[in-house]
Amino acid sequence: MIDARIRSVFPPAGGVADRVDGHLQLLLVAGSVVWVIVVTAMFVAVLRRRRAERTEGDDGVPGDEPGRGHLVVAFLGGVAPAVIILGVMADSVLTLRDTGGTADASRAPVVVEVDGRQFWWEVRYPEHDVETANEIHIPTGQDVRVELTSDDVIHSFWVPQLAGKVDLVPGRTNVVTLHADEPGTYWGRCAEYCGLQHAWMRFVVVAHDEPEYAGWLEAQGRPAESPGRTDDGAGGPDGGDETAGGARPGAGPDTEEVAAGREIFMSSSCVYCHTIAGTEARGTLGPDLTHLASRQMIGAGVLPNDRESLARWITGPQDVKPGNAMPGTDLSEDELDALITYLESLE
Numbered sequence: 001m002i003d004a005r006i007r008s009v010f011p012p013a014g015g016v017a018d019r020v021d022g023h024l025q026l027l028l029v030a031g032s033v034v035w036v037i038v039v040t041a042m043f044v045a046v047l048r049r050r051r052a053e054r055t056e057g058d059d060g061v062p063g064d065e066p067g068r069g070h071l072v073v074a075f076l077g078g079v080a081p082a083v084i085i086l087g088v089m090a091d092s093v094l095t096l097r098d099t100g101g102t103a104d105a106s107r108a109p110v111v112v113e114v115d116g117r118q119f120w121w122e123v124r125y126p127e128h129d130v131e132t133a134n135e136i137h138i139p140t141g142q143d144v145r146v147e148l149t150s151d152d153v154i155h156s157f158w159v160p161q162l163a164g165k166v167d168l169v170p171g172r173t174n175v176v177t178l179h180a181d182e183p184g185t186y187w188g189r190c191a192e193y194c195g196l197q198h199a200w201m202r203f204v205v206v207a208h209d210e211p212e213y214a215g216w217l218e219a220q221g222r223p224a225e226s227p228g229r230t231d232d233g234a235g236g237p238d239g240g241d242e243t244a245g246g247a248r249p250g251a252g253p254d255t256e257e258v259a260a261g262r263e264i265f266m267s268s269s270c271v272y273c274h275t276i277a278g279t280e281a282r283g284t285l286g287p288d289l290t291h292l293a294s295r296q297m298i299g300a301g302v303l304p305n306d307r308e309s310l311a312r313w314i315t316g317p318q319d320v321k322p323g324n325a326m327p328g329t330d331l332s333e334d335e336l337d338a339l340i341t342y343l344e345s346l347e
């Protein structure tokens, strides 16, 4: 499922990536021009030398008018390189100016916080109380300010088609600006070796039209669970037992299997590491699962998000992605089925 474009800066899709691409094209053209001139000059010199040898007079002096050669040397060796190098330098400086800055809050109405974890990406929308993982949704045609932090080691955030690499460094907040001109899915990945599963620390940026983006944000802001819960804290981690698998006033009817799956989730170790908004699951060691079913992939791109992959992941996360922080869980086939049905209900 991993697209080859994950590692390519082509074609750029907006913002910083477009600007860098423009600079790259200029370097390519300028370099080609220099190459053509140098190679042409070389051939001309060789051919003229041959001719000069053939027409050499008795006095042993090549039959060439003196003086003109000096002008050619002065032009090709001095003026042309100076013009080309100054031109390229000017564009470099302008490109740096345009791409080095980061969108401040006034230029970038959308702010996303991304926390690098071994080996996945925690994604938060602080103004909307939305949290997800390995999937960053943005509106098209706008600067999005992404604030990058890390709790463990240095990672690097890279979406080749949208922007340059920016490191996530423990104890600091770095900022990168994303800007997508067109709706689409853009691959990103960790670009700084961060441990065993560095290669499987991938993510996607999904750019939507404004209304679709607003819809996504709104849906993510709702708890996938129990609309009957109280909004502010729902009783804390130890007040939770009553809600586990219990009545969910106002919620649509759950199938028995969903209810059974919820019961299994809430009574397993899952709750220590995962959050499902609206339930007593409040763990923060692993990705927020509130809207797991709305995501395209699991394990930061290692598997697609479907029943079979969920089963593989839950029973053997260390086989799928050795060294990641999730331990395997022993479940009977029925329990696993119910658990997955529950997870798939988390839209």
Ligand code: HEC
Binding pocket: 118, 119, 120, 133, 134, 197, 265, 268, 269, 270, 271, 272, 273, 274, 285, 286, 287, 292, 295, 297, 298, 299, 300, 310, 313, 314, 321, 324, 325, 326, 327, 329, 339, 343
């Ligand atoms: C010790 C902490 C821990 C426990 C216990 C745990 N998980 Fe996880 N889980 C994680 C971490 C960390 C990840 C992310 C791993 C990665 O991608 O590197 C994860 C990932 C997942 C994912 C993929 C989410 C995504 O968006 O990529 C699912 C689904 C999941 N866990 C379900 C469960 C279930 C179900 C249980 C209980 C049977 C469980 N986990 C128990 C830590 C834990």
Ligand SMILES: [Cu+2]
Binding pocket: 116, 119, 154, 155, 156, 190, 191, 192, 193, 194, 198, 201
């Ligand atoms: Cu990393």
